[in-house]
Every structure is written in structure tokens, then in C-alpha cells.
Amino acid sequence: MAEKRIVLSKCGSIDPQDIGTYIAKGGFSAFIKARDKMKPQAIIAEVKKSGLTGRGGAGFNTGLKWELARNAKAKAKYLLCNADEGEVGTFKDKYILSNDPFGLIEGMCIAGLAIGAQQAFIYLRNEYHFLYDPLVRAVGQVREKGYLKHMDIQVFEGAGAYICGEESALMNSIEGMRGESRYKPPYPPTRGLWGLPTIINNVETLMNVPHIINNGAAWFSAIGTGRSKGTKVFSVSGDVSRPGVYELEMGSTLRELVVGLAGADDLKAVQIGGATGNILPASMLNTPLSHETYLGSGAVVALNSGRDIIDVVQNDMHFLNDESCGKCTPCREGTEVMLEIFGRLARGEGHEGDINSLDALARTMAVSSLCGLGQAAAVPVLDSLRYFYNDYIDRINQSHFLRSYLSGELFKSEEGIR
Amino acid sequence: MGNVNVNIDGRKIRVREGSTILEAATANGITIPTLCHIKGQVPSGVCRVCVVEVEGSKTMMGACHTPVAEGMVIHSKSPKVIAVRKVIVELLLTAHTGDCVNDSNAENCALHNLASDYEVGAPHFNVRNPRFYPAEESNPYVKRDMSKCILCRKCVKVCGEVVRKDVLSIGYRGFKSKVVSGFDEALTAEACRDCLKCIEHCPTGALSAPARV
């Protein structure tokens, strides 16, 4: 039940404002190896063979993605680091950026060599403004050491929108347009920022790269499960006694993480992956965490028996409705209708049709929304209907009772008995 | 560019590589509904009524913007597709306000026509605050009744990409999105001249020519 620290291995043991302490721990040896001894194709082959997958949610093979961008013919290519971290309950990237910015920058330097990018951006969420200056200073120190001769890195601040963590909306945001998603294909590796091939990776994904270059693909792929290699950094919050950031081997169980490490007690359910995440009952605590099962961004919120699941889903929906960019019909209108239904269920104004409406809306949004926000907004709704169906029935029965009580029918029938 | 083979609704079709599913279907007499697409323009992909099933894909694909690929198997009228389109049409009707909602002779409205094609009756969804805006007649050429707007963005597209005036844009976000002029100001005669292209493309009664006095 121990943690396995690869991504977080230097966190806490280096000074995030002094590149010397990072180099003293072996930092930038992977970059020097990649720069002096490896061809771009060899870097990509190694990352591909390692089985490294995206840690931002979708879990796509990182090496495969890089290869697409490498092979695309264009006058310029871009590398973007997604540090928007807007998913509810996710705070691992903040921990990484605060404690080991050089690890990320080294990963970006290597990715830049691999895909042939001359310009990179770190898209930093607006709420992490306090990290802006430290990051800029860290990039400056790397530049002074001469490790950024092939590519420049600019820190770009977002404006506080969850949707701008979605890769195409993020690119729109950098281009100075509305933060809205684009349809795919074309995918960013072929046509991304300003129409040019672009690689966009999560902070944690890039953090893994130096370790893979140093220790080899075989070492990395020996860790984890069939399709999920390496470790995952989790952000655990909610009803636990030790909330925080934990790094575990892929395939570790929910129980190890939430009960063993974070100290949850009296659990009713957990939500994995933020507001668009799966909601699983405590009976499923033995589920392993991996791309094959449940993972998302690695946000795990523990809910104890005092929590009402429908309140939780209503809260998720409130967030998603607020953050919907409004571009496509199913998400723009669907989240609003769902919010109305949850509001009625909360006020005791529900009726039987509500369950069918929620189900039909969720299924429609999941398959027809333009981007991942609308598609995944259905997940907590469908999961709560699946695992906590009786909670909905209770709410509807309570609504019936309230209505009949308020309309005085109870009185009437009592009088009838007398 | 060469040709590719695809299968739409059981029919084998050969089309030019790079065409969209919508183009491939239309060229072969298969109709797929659209509300936001303008032929010949870069697709918007916002209304989602054109979604189709593509075998091997977890989600449905927008026919107006998804290019065909060799061997693609597409279902444009499967029960699942029809069910999804019905919900989308019902959602578009839900957020509406204005007399047209109960108007049986709204046959000039593409949304109403689609609703009758798909046998969608009065919506049974509700929203907390349906979009309601007073009708604007500040402009001598264009009357704007944004309560009837379905946010298809065709007007924004023609105004910007076709006539290159860029008078209209999308303001606000999410459910509160609205087609605005400037920072949501009245559409003045100085800003908007009389090209009337937006009226021509608006699928609903949101944009119309003011009655002549």
C-alpha cells in the first residue's frame, strides 16, 4: 500500500527556485542524453515503447501523438503544456508546478526536440497566478544554462474558464479568440495552434518523459497494467482524514488510495475525475484505478454516509452549466434543463417523468455534444441513476407527499375516515 | 486527391476524398438535416442535428464537418440517431420564447419544419429562465427578435466571413449566449447597412425585414 514516487520523486528535496539543486539530483541528464545521443525518431520510439499515456484525462498514447506531429510537414510546430487544471478536485499539477517546475521544463525540452517545435507555451490557469513569476524565473534559469537553444517557452495565463483546459478551446484562447471548442478532426497534431501541427500534453505527462529517457522504455512499461503504464498522481479530497496528493502505481485499487492512504471512513461513494467523473458506491472500492477502468484526471472525492448523492450531482451540474461554452445545442441547452430538473428534485417538486428526462438528456449529450465537456457531463448523471436509483425514487415520493400535503388532501382523507 | 469508398445506410458510395459525410450523402440523394450549415462555407458544427453514427466511433459525428475516410460505415437514420435528433430539436424548442412556439403556421421556420418531420410535439422539458429579449426595431433594415434565436450562428458567419462586415458576434457564454452587435448594443443603421444577408440565412424568425410603414 505504499506510494511509488516517480513523477513526484524530486518534490520536496529540491529548491524550486534554484536550478542548481535540480541538477545536483541528476536533473537535465535526460535532456542532455536526448540532445546529444538520440535522434528525434529515437526519442519518439522510446516514449512510444514505454506505453506512456496522457494524464490529462483522455489517456492517448503520448509517443503516437508525438509521431503524428513529427511527421506532419509544416513551417513551424508548437508544443503546449496544459496547466489549466480546471477539473473539480484536481490539484496535483499545482503541487508539481510549485515543487518541481524544472522537471516539467526538462520534459518540455525533450518533447520539443522530439517533435521539432521552436515555440512552446505553458498554459497556466488564471487561479494559479501566484505560480506565474516562479515559473517564468525557472524557465529563465533553464535558458541561462543553455538548455533552451532549440525552443523557447512562454508562460501564458488563462482567464479563468474550465473549458479552456479542453485542447482546442485552449488553442483558441492563446490565439485570442473565444474559449470555445473546435470540432475534430482535424486533431491538433496535424492542425492545431494557428493551423500548425501542435502537441498538447498535461503537466504530469511531460513530467514522466525525463524518467523514461533516463531509465528506458522497458523499465517504465514494467510498471502498471496492460494498457496503463507507470504511475498516476491522484488528488484526494472530500471526507478523508488525510487529503492530498498521492502517487501510486497504475492499477492500485480505490481502497488502497482512499482508505489506506487518505484515511476515509464511513464511505458511501467516491467520485473519480471531477465534476464529469464517475460516481461509484463504496461496494466498488476494490476497483483498480487505470485507463481500463476509471481514472480521468486522477481527482478522487470521497463522500461519506452524510452526503446526498443527488445533491452531489446537482452541484456537478451547476458547475458544468456555468462552464459550458454554449457553442453546441446538447450541452448548452441540456445542462440547463438538467439543472432545472435537479432544482425541482431539491425543492420537492419532482415527478416520475424526471428520471426518463434525465436519462434521455444524458444519453443524447454523451453522444452528440461537440466536445468532452458536454459528452462527459452525462457521466455523473448516468452513474447516479445506475447506482443510486432509489435516491431518485425517494425524492420523487417525497415530492408526491409534499404536493398532496400542501393541497390538503391528507386532511380531507383523515376527515373522511372519522 | 483520389476517391474513397464509404457505406451510408447500406448503400455503397464512391466519393472524392476530403468531402464531408454531408456532401457524400447529399450527392447521393440521402438527406441529413442541418440547421447551422451554410453550403460552401467552413462548417460551424454547432447545432448538432446532423449527427450520424459512424461504426467504430464511441460518439456520433457531425455530418457537416466530418470528412469521409476509406471504408467508413455510416448510419444516418438509425433508431439511435433519430432518438438523439429528436431530443436536440426538443431542446431547441424548449429554450425559445415568442409567439412562434404555439404558432401552427410557422412554416417558414426551419426548426418548426424539422420538429414536424421528426414528430416532436410541444417540448416537455423546462428551463428556469427561457431566453427572452424584447424585439429590437432600432435598425431600418433588420428587425431582431432574439427570443426566437436558436444560436445557429449563421448570421454571425455570413456577416463576418461572407460580407466581411463583422457586425455580429456571440456575446456572453453557455445558456446565456446571445448574438450581439458590439458590446450588446442596439444594431444601429451606422453599424449595419442593408445587405440583408443575415435575414436570408436565418433559419427562424429571429431576423426579419421590418414591416414597411
Ligand SMILES: Cc1cc2nc3c(=O)[nH]c(=O)nc-3n(C[C@H](O)[C@H](O)[C@H](O)COP(=O)(O)O)c2cc1C
Ligand atoms: C472540458 C475539458 C477540460 C479539460 N481540462 C484539462 C485540464 O485542465 N488539464 C489537462 O491536462 N487536460 C484537460 N483536458 C484534456 C485535454 O483536452 C487534453 O486531452 C489533454 O491536455 C491532452 O494531454 P495528455 O495527452 O497529456 O493527457 C480537458 C478536457 C475537457 C474536455
Ligand code: SF4
Ligand atoms: S459540449 Fe459544451 S463546452 Fe463543449 S462545445 Fe458544446 S457547449 Fe461548448
Ligand code: SF4
Ligand atoms: S439570429 Fe437567426 S441566424 Fe442568427 S444565430 Fe439566431 S437563429 Fe441563427
Ligand code: FES
Ligand atoms: S449542421 Fe452539422 S452541426 Fe449543425
